[in-house]
Amino acid sequence: MTTPLWTSEAAEAATGGRATRAFVATGVSIDSRAVAKGDLFVALKDVRDGHDFVVAALEAGAAAALVSRIPEGAPADAPLLIVDDPLKGLEALAAAARARTGAKVIGVTGSVGKTSTKEMLRAALGAQGRVHAAEKSYNNHWGVPLTLARMPAETDYAVIEIGMNHAGEIRPLTRLARPHAAIVTTVAPVHLAHFRDEREIAFAKAEIFEGLEPGGAAILYRDNPHYERLARRARRFGARVLRFGEAPRCQARMTGLALGAAETTVSARLHGREALVKVGAPGRHFAVNALAVLLAVEAVGADPARAAVALGTWTAPDGRGSRWRIEMGEVGLDGAVHLIDESYNANPTSVGAALDVLACAEGEDGVGRIGRSRRIAMLGDMLEMGPEAEALHAGLATHPALDRIDVVHCCGPLMKAMHAALPPAKRGVQVADSAKLADQIGRLVDAGDVVMVKGSLGARMARVVDGLKAMGRPAPERAAGDPDGDAD
Structure with a gap:
C-alpha cells in the first residue's frame, strides 16, 4: 500500500483549513489534466481559476481538493479542504512537509544550468538514499511549494530548484525550503528586461542564502565575475563558502577536460586530491556544474566518490542538451x-x-x-x-x-x-x-x-x-x- 502523503487531519493542521470529510492523499497536483488517483488537487488561480476544474479532478480520481470555496457543480459529499487562499494553503503544506522531514536539502539557483544541476544531484545522491526533486522545472512561486508539499516525510535528500525573473522572488522560496547547501551555478545576462545590469541579477540570486540553515554551505562559481559579491552576501548570512571552477584555491578545481561524443571526462582536484569524473553528457558547462554537485553532496554528508561514479550514468534532460x-x-x-x-x-x-x-x-x-x-x-x-x-x-x-x-x-x-x-x-x-x-x-x-x-x-x-x-x-x-x- 502506498504510504499516505497527507491525511485530512494533517492537512487541516498544516493549513488551518476545514475538511468536509476525511481523506487520504498520496500526491499533490495543480493540473486537473494530470491528476493521478489519490492526489490532493490544489485549485490555484492563474490564467484560469482552478475551481473550475475541481469536479473534473475528483472524477479523475483525486482524493480531495484544496479550495477557497465550494465549486459550482461539486457533489454535496465532495472531499474538500477549504482554506482562505489555495496558494497560501499550498505554501502551508510545503512548510509542514519541510518541518516534518529529516532530509538534507540542497537549493539550486543560477542564471543557467539550474535544471541540469538539479538532475545531476538526483543521480549523484540516488544510490545513497531516498531523493526527492521535482520532475520538471518547478522553480517559481507555485513550483517550489508544490515540490515541497509532495515531499515524503522519509526523504533523505531533497533538491529544490529556485528560479526568478524579478528581484525578491527567491527570498520567500528559500525561506520555505531552508536548504542546508545552496548552489549558485553562475550569474549571466538573463532577464535583463527586469534588471538594470548583471550586478542586480547577482544580488537577486544571492537571496538564496537568506534561507540557509545555520552553518549551511554556499557553493559558488569562482570564475564568475560576480563571485566576490555573492561570497560577501553568503557570509553575511552565516554561510561557509565553497568554490568550484578553474581558479586557484577552489575546493573543487577543474584541471583538465576531454569532450567525447556523448560524455565529458573531467580531471579535477577535490580538496587537493586528484580525481577523474565522467559526466554522461558532452559540454564544459556540465563539467563545471558537476564539480558544484560534488561539493554539495559532501556538504550534506553524502559520499562524493560514490556521487562521482553515479554522474557517469546521468544524461542531459530533454530540451537541455x-x-x-x-x-x-x-x-x-x-x-x-x-x-x-x-x-x-x-x-x-x-x-x-x-x-x-x-x-x-x-x-x-x-x-x-x-x-x-x-x-x-x-x-x-x-x-x-x-x-x-x-x-x-x-x-x-x-x-x-x-x-x-x-x-x-x-x-x-x-x-x-x-x-x-x-x-x-x-x-x-x-x-x-x-x-x-x-x-x-x-x-x-x-x-x-x-x-x-x-x-x-x-x-x-x-x-x-x-x-x-x-x-x-x-x-x-x-x-x-x-x-x-x-x-x-
Missing part, C-alpha cells in the same frame, strides 16, 4: 541525423555553451544526399533581454565556436540581428518563427548532419525538434561503445 539519433530509411540504412536538443531556454551564455558542444560533435560522412557531415545550428530568439536584445543577438555571430559550425538557421524577429551579422558562408535561412523553420526541415538537413536546436521557451523551438524527429526513427543517443547506456 539531450542527444538523439534519428535513423533514416529502413532500420537506419540511409544513415541518421544527430540531434542536440537545447530547445527549452536560451540566453547568451547558454547559447554559447551549446555552440561549443556543437562545434565538438561528430556526424557521419558518406551518407545522405550530400555525403559530408555538417554541423548545423537552428536558433530561435532569446527573450527577456531588455534594451540590448538586438546587440546581444548580433554578438553571437562572433562566437569562436562558429569557426567549426557549417551553417546557422535563424527564426524570430530578434535572431534577424545574428543572421545579418553572420559571415555569408554560414548564413542559413531566416524565417519569422519556429513553425516556418520546422516546415523547411526536410530541405535543410541531411543524413549524417549534427543539428543543435536552441531558443527561449517562448520561441517554441520544440516544434523544430519535433520536425526533426519526424524525419525518421528517433532514439536517445548513447556514448560510443556503450549501446545500453550503462556506466563503465
Whole structure:
C-alpha cells in the first residue's frame, strides 16, 4: 500500500483549513489534466481559476481538493479542504512537509544550468538514499511549494530548484525550503528586461542564502565575475563558502577536460586530491556544474566518490542538451541525423555553451544526399533581454565556436540581428518563427548532419525538434561503445 502523503487531519493542521470529510492523499497536483488517483488537487488561480476544474479532478480520481470555496457543480459529499487562499494553503503544506522531514536539502539557483544541476544531484545522491526533486522545472512561486508539499516525510535528500525573473522572488522560496547547501551555478545576462545590469541579477540570486540553515554551505562559481559579491552576501548570512571552477584555491578545481561524443571526462582536484569524473553528457558547462554537485553532496554528508561514479550514468534532460539519433530509411540504412536538443531556454551564455558542444560533435560522412557531415545550428530568439536584445543577438555571430559550425538557421524577429551579422558562408535561412523553420526541415538537413536546436521557451523551438524527429526513427543517443547506456 502506498504510504499516505497527507491525511485530512494533517492537512487541516498544516493549513488551518476545514475538511468536509476525511481523506487520504498520496500526491499533490495543480493540473486537473494530470491528476493521478489519490492526489490532493490544489485549485490555484492563474490564467484560469482552478475551481473550475475541481469536479473534473475528483472524477479523475483525486482524493480531495484544496479550495477557497465550494465549486459550482461539486457533489454535496465532495472531499474538500477549504482554506482562505489555495496558494497560501499550498505554501502551508510545503512548510509542514519541510518541518516534518529529516532530509538534507540542497537549493539550486543560477542564471543557467539550474535544471541540469538539479538532475545531476538526483543521480549523484540516488544510490545513497531516498531523493526527492521535482520532475520538471518547478522553480517559481507555485513550483517550489508544490515540490515541497509532495515531499515524503522519509526523504533523505531533497533538491529544490529556485528560479526568478524579478528581484525578491527567491527570498520567500528559500525561506520555505531552508536548504542546508545552496548552489549558485553562475550569474549571466538573463532577464535583463527586469534588471538594470548583471550586478542586480547577482544580488537577486544571492537571496538564496537568506534561507540557509545555520552553518549551511554556499557553493559558488569562482570564475564568475560576480563571485566576490555573492561570497560577501553568503557570509553575511552565516554561510561557509565553497568554490568550484578553474581558479586557484577552489575546493573543487577543474584541471583538465576531454569532450567525447556523448560524455565529458573531467580531471579535477577535490580538496587537493586528484580525481577523474565522467559526466554522461558532452559540454564544459556540465563539467563545471558537476564539480558544484560534488561539493554539495559532501556538504550534506553524502559520499562524493560514490556521487562521482553515479554522474557517469546521468544524461542531459530533454530540451537541455539531450542527444538523439534519428535513423533514416529502413532500420537506419540511409544513415541518421544527430540531434542536440537545447530547445527549452536560451540566453547568451547558454547559447554559447551549446555552440561549443556543437562545434565538438561528430556526424557521419558518406551518407545522405550530400555525403559530408555538417554541423548545423537552428536558433530561435532569446527573450527577456531588455534594451540590448538586438546587440546581444548580433554578438553571437562572433562566437569562436562558429569557426567549426557549417551553417546557422535563424527564426524570430530578434535572431534577424545574428543572421545579418553572420559571415555569408554560414548564413542559413531566416524565417519569422519556429513553425516556418520546422516546415523547411526536410530541405535543410541531411543524413549524417549534427543539428543543435536552441531558443527561449517562448520561441517554441520544440516544434523544430519535433520536425526533426519526424524525419525518421528517433532514439536517445548513447556514448560510443556503450549501446545500453550503462556506466563503465
